[in-house]
Amino acid sequence: MxxxxxxxxxxxxxxxxxxxxxxxxxxxxxxxxxxxxxxxxxxxxxxxxxxxxxxxxxxxxxxxxxxxxxxxxxxxxxxxxxxxxxxxxxARKAKAEAEAKYTQMVGVAMRYADEGHNRDVLFGVLLGRDCDTDVAQRIADSVWALQQSRRAAQADESAAMPDAGCADPVATAASSHEPIVEDAPSPPQPAAAKHDKPVHEPRAAGLFDSLWQGFFGVRS
Incomplete structure (x- = not known):
């Protein structure tokens, strides 16, 4: 005026x-x-x-x-x-609601991925829960990539584990320059810790961080 x-x-x-x-x-x-x-x-x-x-x-x-x-x-x-x-x-309320909805949708997608469903199923489930199309696509892609990474890491870890039952005692003794002792009982092997952190966890965590940052633009 x-x-x-x-x-x-x-x-x-x-x-x-x-x-x-x-x-x-x-x-x-x-x-x-x-x-x-x-x-x-x-x-x-x-x-x-x-x-x-x-x-x-x-x-x-x-x-x-x-x-x-x-x-x-x-x-x-x-x-x-x-x-x-x-x-x-x-604006603060809308942001908090968006973050809560995003977190919820990520949890849903990860649950379905853990059950063995593919990326298209994840995307469809998110759309069915009124998730925005672009957001649903990003979440489905990221969660599916995370799940594939976990499975690949688990497969690599299983393949790398030695088979103790197939060890050749002659070859083992020769390589260590120790005499072969017949019928000597093998020392007990320590059991693998059930809760050892798998080698793929840092990579999985990084993918989850990228998943979160891709939507909110947050850098830790």
């Missing part, structure tokens, strides 16, 4: 002489006789200029206008602050 000062093209602390000069200049510019073909626009602008000058050229009316304008500006600024606070609160 333009102020009376802005209509005359002066600052709020302009002197009476500056206001008078600005009025004369604006009146000449917008006088209807000087704006052939745009008389209606010029007439409205010329009237605004006259009204503004009538108030600002009178010291008492100018003081009243300044006081009222200052009060209106304080109210306007208070309303603007409140509006920004409400919008910020709504």
């Amino acid at each position: 333009a102020t009376l000062y802005a209509k005359l093209g002066v600052s709020q602390d302009a002197t009476s002489e500056e206001i008078k000069r600005a009025y004369r200049k604006a009146a000449m510019k917008w006088h209807p006789d000087r704006n052939a073909g745009q008389e209606e626009v010029a007439r409205a602008a010329f009237q605004d200029i006259k009204d503004a000058y009538a108030i600002l050229s009178d010291d008492n009316q100018r003081k009243i206008y300044d006081a009222v304008y200052a009060q209106e500006m304080r109210q306007y600024e208070a309303l603007e602050r409140r509006r920004r606070e409400v919008e910020a609160a709504q």
Whole structure:
């Protein structure tokens, strides 16, 4: 909303002489006789200029206008602050809801992947739960890649484990330069810890981080 000062093209602390000069200049510019073909626009602008000058050229009316304008500006600024606070609160709520929904959809996709379903099934399940198409596609692709990585790591780990029952005692003794002892009982082998962390976990964790960061753009 333009102020009376802005209509005359002066600052709020302009002197009476500056206001008078600005009025004369604006009146000449917008006088209807000087704006052939745009008389209606010029007439409205010329009237605004006259009204503004009538108030600002009178010291008492100018003081009243300044006081009222200052009060209106304080109210306007208070309303603007409140509006920004409400919008910020709504944005935070929407972000929290989006993060919660995303986390839920990732959990659903991982559960179906653990059950052996392929990527297309994951995608379809997510769509059936009102997940956005682009988000569902990203989650399905990432979870499927994570699951494939886990299975490949497990297969590599199983293939790398030695078969103790097929060891050749002659070859073993020869390589160690120790005499062969017939029927000597083999020392008990320590059982593999059931909860040893598989070698694929760092890679899996990295893929999950990429899955999370791909949607929210978060970098840890």
